[in-house]
Amino acid sequence: MATTQRPNPPPAEPVKWPLSARILRRLSRSPDGQDYAGGTQVHVGGHALDFILETVPGFLEMIRGKTVLDYGCGRGDQVLAMKKAGAKYVVGYDPFPKFPKDFPAAVEFRADLPRHKFDVVLSSSSFEHLADPVAEFMRMRDLTGGRLVITWAEPWYSHNGSHMGFFTRVPWVNLLFPERSVFLVRTLYRQDGARRYEEAGLGGAVNRMTVARFDKIIAENKGPMTVEFSRNYATKGLPLVTAIPVLRELLTSACTCVLAAPPDRAADGQPGADQ
Numbered sequence: 001m002a003t004t005q006r007p008n009p010p011p012a013e014p015v016k017w018p019l020s021a022r023i024l025r026r027l028s029r030s031p032d033g034q035d036y037a038g039g040t041q042v043h044v045g046g047h048a049l050d051f052i053l054e055t056v057p058g059f060l061e062m063i064r065g066k067t068v069l070d071y072g073c074g075r076g077d078q079v080l081a082m083k084k085a086g087a088k089y090v091v092g093y094d095p096f097p098k099f100p101k102d103f104p105a106a107v108e109f110r111a112d113l114p115r116h117k118f119d120v121v122l123s124s125s126s127f128e129h130l131a132d133p134v135a136e137f138m139r140m141r142d143l144t145g146g147r148l149v150i151t152w153a154e155p156w157y158s159h160n161g162s163h164m165g166f167f168t169r170v171p172w173v174n175l176l177f178p179e180r181s182v183f184l185v186r187t188l189y190r191q192d193g194a195r196r197y198e199e200a201g202l203g204g205a206v207n208r209m210t211v212a213r214f215d216k217i218i219a220e221n222k223g224p225m226t227v228e229f230s231r232n233y234a235t236k237g238l239p240l241v242t243a244i245p246v247l248r249e250l251l252t253s254a255c256t257c258v259l260a261a262p263p264d265r266a267a268d269g270q271p272g273a274d275q
Contacts, residue, residue, distance in 0.1 A: 023177075036169065057229065062149070066146065069143060074098060075100070076098075092107075092109045093109075093110055093113060124149075124152070127152040129205055144261050146260070146261055155249065157249040157250050162206070167185070167186065174197070183196070218230075225260060228259065
């Protein structure tokens with residue numbers, strides 16, 4: 001069971017920090033400034049589907065006229081965008097609700113898991129944050145009546161795998177600096193008591209998901225589903241690096257997998273009716 005940690009104030013004298021923490025502090029933005037923009041801030045509103053359209057071929061055709069579950073929908077921008085793009089009915093699920101108050105018909109937001117299968121289940125930019133990715137993948141799989149689409153960015157060993165880009169532009173900060181030093185500096189920007197990457201606040205915690213681990217989770221738990229599409233997207237579009245084992249981990253910026261359910265697993269019921 002998760003426990004609530006009492007916020008800890010940042011150390012009053014950074015000069016007593018380890019040398020590595022003091023170096024990282026020098027390489028980070030002012031605590032008085034705004035967060036550096038990241039994917040969550042950029043892919044909103046009219047740009048909510050940009051990342052998905054860049055990484056999932058034929059996505060709009062896939063959802064048009066279909067029932068869709070956005071698994072880990074966050075603030076719901078993608079849900080609204082998918083309905084506008086032609087989806088029949090869209091449900092946004094997130095156990096940490098930050099849902100909009102106003103939304104159109106045939107759109108639903110919920111903090112509990114639905115029971116019906118959907119034509120399309122989408123997990124976008126959330127797989128690297130799941131505390132138990134195997135269990136969550138299996139839940140997504142069991143809710144899929146057509147296609148399961150998983151697309152996510154910044155594997156653990158990638159240049160921004162730490163997800164600390166809101167305060168420092170240093171690449172591979174989780175590889176170059178000890179975890180303790182990273183989180184000492186982080187206290188200047190977030191006072192939530194986190195000391196490990198897995199504890200780094202709502203939406204910021206990461207599960208150290210690597211490319212290899214993601215591939216293994218899919219291969220070992222897909223059950224009767226078949227992989228229709230799988231691709232690792234290289235940082236800056238660099239050629240060949242995603243085919244070389246070590247470089248694949250360091251220079252993959254995004255991973256996508258589309259799985260298809262067997263014909264006897266068609267979507268059932270009517271979303272919105274399983275309250």
